[in-house]
Amino acid sequence: MATDEVLRGPTGETVRHNVARLRAKRGLSLRALAARTEESNRPLGHGSINQIEQGRRRVDVDDLMVLSVALGVSPLAILFPQSPKGKRDNKARIEVEATGIGTTRLGVLWSWGKCLFIPSWAPQQTAEWEDRDEDGVGVTRDEDGQWIIPYEVADMMSSIMKMDQQRMSKLFELFDLFVDDYQKDRQAKKASDGDD
Incomplete structure (x- = not known):
């Protein structure tokens, strides 16, 4: 590790990679992305963005929000790993690493991030479930009254989501x-x- 690199876990590595990938995908230079962040109340200079992409600067939650807005994506698109090209339909089978979790399936991580269900590796959250059967599958509502749907149900409904x-x-x-x-x-x- 170079002396100017910061220690980061798998999620930090994912964030670094995703910022660079999304910036390139949008055809933005470091200066162009920095200019987009100037419209926020927390501008990031092109040098800071370069340091993020090179792994020499950590991204805090405020940076994450500003970069998400500037890149036109959900914060999850920066925070979580993406499906490899051509493997979008296999998201449920792809294993990834995430800080604080370890190895998990990509579809499980994304479903958890979208509040679709609570996985077994998040036991502190299971108390929020109103009704669970012996397999741990149940349904409940979040604090806004919206359904939190188990992954199995969310997976079945994915094709339905294209409805009007x-x-x-x-x-x-x-x-x-x-x-x-x-x-x-x-x-x-x-x-x-x-x-x-």
């Missing part, structure tokens, strides 16, 4: 009804099992 907004609203309305009925049935079963 009206059909999508109807689908989620039906999903709400299904889950409500499912939870009522489970509660009734638990009550009847307790009466025996």
Whole structure:
């Protein structure tokens, strides 16, 4: 390691790589990306961006947000690894490294990042789940009342996501009804099992 490199874990390496990749993909020079960050309340100079890409500067959460806006992507597109070219459909099978997690599947990481489900390696979050079965699969809502959908369900629904907004609203309305009925049935079963 060169003396001017900073110690970083797998996520830091991913961020460094993704900033360089996204900047190149958009055809932006270091100065052009720096100019885009000047529109924020936290401008980054071209030298700072170069240091990030070369692994000589860490990216803090404020930098992450500014770079995301300047590159026109979600912060997750910088924070998480991407599928290798031609392997987008195999996201569920690709293993990646992430700081604090270790090795996990890329699809699991992205589903967790999008609040679609809570994986087994995040046990401190499992208390938020309202109803889990013996396999640990369950559904619940986040603090805004939005569904947190298990990965298995989210994976099945991925092709449905191309629907128009009206059909999508109807689908989620039906999903709400299904889950409500499912939870009522489970509660009734638990009550009847307790009466025996």
